[in-house]
Amino acid sequence: MNRPDQAIYLISTTISENDMGDFIEAKTKRLVFAEKKSIRQSEFYQAKATGLRPELSFVVWTREYAGEGKLEFDGKEYNIIRTFEPNSEDTELTCQGLVNGVV
Incomplete structure (x- = not known):
């Protein structure tokens, strides 16, 4: 991996139930640095055929991805729609943007 220079927040989500039976979503953000990459044309068209719209790709250290x-990234939230480990040190995260928290 090249020198990671983009700050991203990895977001984990937990769902719990309150006393009234409502489900509450809690997000935990964790800052990591990543290398921003372009979506390959073949990956874009393959994903589009299945209804996905990959927009961004980042490479993070495998040991940092949980x-x-x-x-x-840049104040916008993305779903991670695909992960790929090209080697034992790197994990590539392919992302699709959310609009108002929905894909």
Whole structure:
């Protein structure tokens, strides 16, 4: 991996139930640094065929990624729709943007 220079927040989510039976979503953000990459054309069209819209890709150190399902970059939240480990040190996170918290 090249020198990671983009600050991103990996977001883990837990769901709990309050005393009234309402489900409450709690998010935990964790700052890591990543290398921003472009979405490959073939990956874009393959994902689009299944209804996904990959927008961004980041490479993080594998040891820093704990299976989070979302990330935040430049104030915008993204779903992590695909992970890929090209080697034992790097994990590539392919992301799709959320609008008002929904894909």
